[in-house]
Amino acid sequence: MTLEREHGNAVCPLYHRAVELVGRRWTGAILMVLLQGSCRFTDIAHAVPGLSDRLLSERLKELECEGIVMRTVHPETPVRIEYQLTEKGRDLSGVAEAVTRWATHWLAPDLDDASVTERELASVR
């Protein structure tokens, strides 16, 4: 496994496919919810503000087709449908962790400003 460009100068097609798949609009957020455990449709919808039911349904179907999400129908009354990650899906936790680490460090300017202020204060004391 390497970051080198393969096939001459081109970006590795496997990497490209993966980054487009995981990065598809809303998919990253849906995966983060499912990484916490199995969920019903409405649980996911509530955890991702702004995501319409139509798009959530579309994304879940795509992830099912990719073998990342599994849909289980529990034969109760009323029927209960749950979504959970497959092994392939759970293995995306490394990607989610890397994105979280980067986001926490680089996209929280207020926190960063606070820590700069702390350092400045410390150097003056």
Add this chain to the structure above:
Amino acid sequence: MTLEREHGNAVCPLYHRAVELVGRRWTGAILMVLLQGSCRFTDIAHAVPGLSDRLLSERLKELECEGIVMRTVHPETPVRIEYQLTEKGRDLSGVAEAVTRWATHWLAPDLDDASVTERELASVR
């Protein structure tokens, strides 16, 4: 840093912003090219088959606005323009590595089939 959902049940908004930013169509591939070092526009275009000049230009501008990519104009004749990652951009190498690791493991069915065959052969021997 945690994978827990913050703000009650919702997906952490910093994570969500980061995953949508990096996952935007073509952006992951462009970042991978720039992680190899500074590039001219045409170098990136050649390394990402299918990416139009218009979209490459748009994505580079977005990444510049986000402080991820830096554009340097070398005052030569003809003028040479280079794109490179800032520290914030270079720090995305952890994300690119995690995606590459997952893609190599899960999106290469031919390789997986080969290793299954190897295991099957080993169990028969």
